[in-house]
Amino acid sequence: MTVLELHIISDGQNNLDRFTEIAQNIHPYITAFHLREPRRNACELWQVVQAMLARGVPANKLMINDRIDVAWAAKLQGAQLSYRSLNVRDARAAFPGLRLGCSVHEHEEALLAEGQGADFLLYGHVFETASKPGQQPRGISALEQIAGSVKIPVIAIGGIYPDRVHEVVAAGAAGVAVLSGVTQAADPLVAVKKYAEALNKARRQ
Template sequence: MEGDSDAYAHTAQVAAAIHPYVHYIHVRLKQKGALELLALTRSMVNLGVPLQKIAVNDRVDVALLTSVGAIQLPANGLPVAAVKSLLSEGTRCGVSVHSLEEAQAAEWAGAHYVLYGHVYETHCKPGVTPRGIAQLKRISRLVSIPVIALGGIQPRHIPELYTAGASGIAVRSGIWEAESPVAAVMAYRRMADRVAHRLHW
């Protein structure tokens, strides 16, 4: 989620509407400071988003102040072990990765999961070649922690992603830029549940 302070109220309202259909809402204000991130996180909580469903990007200070459910670290971010030592029991620590080597390093460091992408073409990264499904499949096979796929994902991609070994998906523009974020998130959730049911049976 990115935007100026005027947009935070709307962002929090959308988060409150979609949270019943997702496991986590990733809070990211890359060009803003800790104060803005803290304000957005608290706005979401005030509107009913459970703390355990919020994942804060990079800012360990905000994660500690709010006791959110997860902290998401960049691959070149703070050491996983050091961050985990500060977190309360039950708080998850994930790492964003772009290669098998980074995924393995995150696992060895004690990350609970990795966020891997971008798998498909996405206008969030114009001109950057997607890393593709083959690399996702390799990473999912060679690390034992969950691998969450990210980047350009539409509901139709979910069968391919789960078959490749992804444990879940992360979506930005497909939901946040949709005409109806709730309708969009429900479409993702229906497909994910259908595929997960098929794979387990």
């Protein structure tokens, strides 16, 4: 059976010392941690990465959003690209060997990213979420359309809690990405175990 992925994403606002501590405790259950920190420069991101590595978080579970140079220099799993990044084709040519994800919000974007060589897509937001106030969620039907139209994994994001994991996996998602559901939980380890259990259950069904 295919292993479903669980990605944890920093929100660009919280204390990264806290994020590092959480990552140290929960990394055995995680596919990838994304440092999504648009306000941080390369030097600051490098320092965060080194702190995470020093606390035992595996390099092959770390991804940097947008800053492919930092991911490459630190020999991490890869980078997550968006509209503000290099396109996937150019990133692949310049930084071979990195796992490259691409954030998409529409069907056409998904097809383009796959055509350019993305390894996976991050699609959302699927459900209503506090991180996107006032923005209409795209919903399960749109996720199903995206997942059914590409051959690469689609990771669903946005308002996904453990009780919704089965629904997004049934729609074709290859995993879920989470922000506050873990990083702002009273006990992040307990929270991440609930996600892992939900993903394992969905995989078996």
